[in-house]
Amino acid sequence: MWLSTPVYVLKRQAKLLARQTDTPLNQALDKVASGQGYQSWSHLAATLKNESPARELLSQLKPGDLCLVGARPSQGKTLLGLELAARASRVGRKSFFFTLDYHERDVADRFASMGIARHAVEHTVVVDTSDDVSADYIIRRLRSEQGPTLVVVDYLQLLDQKRTNPSLNDQLRVLCNYAADTGSNCVVLSQIDRRFDMGSKRMPGKSDIRAPNPIDLSAFGKFVFLHNGKLQFDQAA
Template sequence: MILSAPIYRLKRNARLLAREQRIPLHAALDRVAHREGYSSWSLLAARAARPAAGLSARLNAGDLVLLGARPGQGKTLLGLELAIEAMKAGRRAFFFSLEYNERDVIDRFRALGTNPSLDADLFVFDGSDGICADHIIARLADAPRGTLAVIDYLQLLDQKRTNPELAVQVAALKSFADRRGLTIAVLSQIDRAYDPAEKPFPDAADIRLPNPLDLTLFDRMCFLNAGRIHLGETGRS
């Protein structure tokens, strides 16, 4: 769910608006929802219960997206939820991971209430040791426009010395996504120095980058913390 503020704060804003404008609370809630881009509060609340649905609706063909969070904050689950949203829409989804095996992914799908075996034609898991930009591009060579690919995770692409530099790989992925009309979501580690007491969400400055990378290659950056999702400034802004 991509909102300008948490749900509880939006509700508080609605209550203040209702008092200031002397209007019913339900009308104030709807006004707040309109400001967030939703036709009604009920729709906003429904989407809030399905965070991946809200994020998926904001993504476009050709987007290269970074999903960043500290360990245990749900970035892998969010990536899999995005894959589920793609499959619900009849689009193919690929999950490339150097961290998880196929059993891990199946278990997480089941925890999300989805049986991946029912979507064998739409979902592809790749846990090859050779995952890098060239490998991913080769696997997606015949993927139709609108396909979603999730890469778990950014820093592991840079692990093998035989792979091209991370900046070269990310540039290749962005060019490929643009050319083929695919959406590529890249999970990313956040630096241990990030302190949630100082700011509620990480941002681009907190992305762990052992080697230089032009972050403007990413069209969107999404950060997670404490069960909430924030769509940060885009790399190209």
């Protein structure tokens, strides 16, 4: 069973409901969970622990994959990327989360919203919030790593915001070559154009990827789109 709304949004809804109705938070959580088709919040949490989009995505990744994950704002793509990194670390893979969008505190808050204490993953998930993040910067950080890694980049449209950085296409080729040469996985989070909200489609696709600058999507071997708690895999371009 998939959620119609990301978990962290449901928690916010429960907190608001608790304040508005002067209801204990645990009861508000249960009511919100019931609205999603679960018996209680604990039932929801236990189910999602075994049936999460991150678990499904991780199972689909093959060595050398460069994967794009696209979603509109507040659909949970950052949480998906962080959970993906955390899950990979639990099976013995070194994971990196590079973000141009969040600070360390933001990342810690999002780990906490998933019930993961930052200190529980800090030795296996490297979080880099440098303003210098680009494909070349990422490769320099990974140069000394032994064995395949899992890399999450947050997010595509910010990689060339500095005029001194290479074009998106050049950076994607660098990341693609790194993944192929090392057998690593590189997952790049991406914005979806706001025109998707005005259409009738239930799930965004490759044509909805926001492209302020031209993007050659052929570098990606996998496309994953997230909307309303559901995950969809598309064929490579």
